[in-house]
Every structure is written in C-alpha cells, then in structure tokens.
Amino acid sequence: MFKQTQTQNQEAQNPYARMPKVHQMIGIEDLFAEARRKASEQDFNGGRHVVIVTPERKFLVIPCPPPGSMSQEKVTEMAQSFKQGKGANVAVIAYNEFQEKETASMRELAEKIPFFGFLLGFAYVGQNVWMFEGHPSALAAGCRDADVLVVDSGMIPHLQKDWVSVATKVMRIPEIHIHDRKTYSLRRMSIQPDAADLPRSTKKTKILGLDIWQIAVLGIMFLIIICVIVFAAMMMLNSGIR
Numbered sequence: 503m504f505k506q507t508q509t510q511n512q513e514a515q516n517p518y519a520r521m522p523k524v525h526q527m528i529g530i531e532d533l534f535a536e537a538r539r540k541a542s543e544q545d546f547n548g549g550r551h552v553v554i555v556t557p558e559r560k561f562l563v564i565p566c567p568p569p570g571s572m573s574q575e576k577v578t579e580m581a582q583s584f585k586q587g588k589g590a591n592v593a594v595i596a597y598n599e600f601q602e603k604e605t606a607s608m609r610e611l612a613e614k615i616p617f618f619g620f621l622l623g624f625a626y627v628g629q630n631v632w633m634f635e636g637h638p639s640a641l642a643a644g645c646r647d648a649d650v651l652v653v654d655s656g657m658i659p660h661l662q663k664d665w666v667s668v669a670t671k672v673m674r675i676p677e678i679h680i681h682d683r684k685t686y687s688l689r690r691m692s693i694q695p696d697a698a699d700l701p702r703s704t705k706k707t708k709i710l711g712l713d714i715w716q717i718a719v720l721g722i723m724f725l726i727i728i729c730v731i732v733f734a735a736m737m738m739l740n741s742g743i744r
Contacts, residue, residue, distance in 0.1 A: 518614040519656025519683075522599040524557040526639045533559055534632070534643040538591065541630040550625045552618075554606075555634040555644070557599050562606055566626040580623040583688065586649045586675065588628035593648035593673075594621060595636035595657055615654070617681045620688070638662045645669040651678045652688070666693060 527533065533555065540561060541553045548569045554562040572580075584590055596615045600606040611618045615633075625631040634644045636657060645651055651669055653661075658680070662668070670676035670693060678691040 518597045519654065519660070520597065521637060521657075521660040522557045522597070522635055524635065524637045524639065525559045527559055530559075530640055530643045531646070534634075534640070534646060537561065537632040537634075538630065538647060541591075541625070541632045550628070552621050552625050553632040554598055555632065555640075557635060557637075560604070562600070562604075564606070564611065564622070566622050572623070572626055576623065577627055580620075580627045583620075583624065584629070584650045584677065584679075586629075586677075590629045590649040591647055591674065592621075592624055592629050592631045592650045592652060593645050594631060594633035594652045594654075595644075595661070596633055596654040597657065598633060598635045616683060616686065617652075617654070617688075620681070621652075636661050636665065641665060641668050642672050646672040648673045649675045649677065653678065653680050655680050655682050655684075666691075 537553050537555050540563060541551070544550055545565070550566045552564045552566070554564065556562060581587060584592070596617075600610055600614070615621070621631050621633065629650075632644075634640055636644065636653070641662065645668070648669075651673060666678065669678070676693055678693060679688045680691055681688055
C-alpha cells in the first residue's frame with residue numbers, strides 16, 4: 503500500500519517520469535539493432551540526429567542543430583562528457599510517450615525530457631544516441647552494445663530492481679550516468695560488479711571453509727610429514743638389518 507501511494511505521489515509531482523504501457527514484441531533485438539543503425543547515420547548535409555524508440559515501438563528521428571551551428575566551446579564540452587568520445591554508442595532511458603505517435607515538437611520534448619538538449623549535443627558531436635523507456639521487455643535489447651547509458655533520475659523508481667545488472671551485462675563498456683532532475687546535471691554512477699560476474703581469478707574459491715592457498719599449504723605440510731615418516735622408517739629398517 504505504501505509503495506503504491508509513494509509511486510502515485512511521484513507521478514503526481516512529475517507526470518512525465520513513469521513507465522508507459524508498451525507494445526511487447528518478439529523481434530525486439532532487431533528493432534534496437536535498427537535503432538542503433540539509424541543513430542549512426544548522417545543526412546545528406548552531414549547532420550546527425552537522436553533516435554527515440556516509442557512505446558508503440560516506432561522510431562522518432564529528431565534532427566540535431568545544423569553542422570557548424572554550435573559554438574566550439576559547446577562542442578568541446580559535449581565531446582568531453584564521456585571518455586569514449588566521438589563515435590560512442592549512447593543509450594538513454596527516459597520518458598518516451600508523446601501526444602502525436604509519429605512526431606514530437608521540441609517544446610514537448612523539452613517538457614518531458616528535461617535534458618533532451620544534452621542528447622542533441624551528444625549526437626551533434628558524433629555520438630550515436632538512441633532513447634527508450636527502459637521497460638523490462640526491452641531493457642537488455644535497448645542497452646545492448648552501448649558504451650554509455652544515460653538514465654533520467656525520475657525514471658529510476660520505475661525500473662526493475664536489477665536494471666543495473668541487466669544493462670551492464672549487455673553493454674560494451676559498463677558506464678552509467680544519471681541525469682539529476684534537481685540539479686540538472688550528469689553524474690557518473692559507481693557500479694559494483696555482481697559476484698557471479700567477477701573474473702574467476704578474482705573469486706575466492708573455498709573448499710570445506712578453506713581458501714585454495716590454505717589447502718595448498720596443508721597439502722605441502724602433509725607431504726613433508728609423510729616424507730619424514732618414510733625416512734625415519736627406512737633409518738630404523740637399516741639399523742635393524744645391521
């Protein structure tokens with residue numbers, strides 16, 4: 503009851519931070535492969551764009567400002583947002599339901615996605631940007647092959663509990679940034695790897711409650727004791743023969 507009330511309060515404060523109803527489809531991986539392809543394309547003037555995958559699983563292709571229209575200072579700032587730089591695959595989780603199913607005005611985009619200007623800037627400087635809502639049926643497909651994942655802080659309460667684990671397992675580089683609606687800023691998220699995902703060399707394997715190195719030491723000590731016993735037995739045997 504408390505969780506339901508809490509969620510309702512959050513939606514009342516910000517109606518554009520909620521999980522929309524989505525069309526669940528079989529070919530979701532193919533859909534997002536197409537979204538990545540579209541995000542990497544340029545128009546005939548060299549202009550770039552942000553690709554939005556809507557809840558109906560359609561594409562909205564939003565053009566960036568024309569090439570050369572952004573100041574060099576702003577270009578440098580956008581290019582330095584992520585260490586991957588130009589050509590990085592940037593997946594974005596944000597609210598993606600609009601009044602018109604086939605289009606969205608810049609006013610509506612700015613209203614529902616407060617940091618949409620950031621996304622246009624990222625695409626403008628050469629990063630491949632696609633956006634979706636983060637529904638469980640699309641989370642893995644939507645994050646696949648991403649170098650960076652940008653998440654709207656308002657959407658986090660509406661994502662599945664293990665969203666970080668699901669996302670990082672399919673990303674090329676597990677780098678997640680949260681856009682804080684209160685401060686209107688990006689902050690990089692510290693990611694703790696799951697124990698199951700750690701390389702084998704970093705896992706502590708135990709047998710009967712002992713680490714491998716402890717078992718190895720005990721084994722060596724056992725062999726030394728056996729050798730001492732055998733040596734003593736041979737000495738006694740030689741003494742008896744004499």
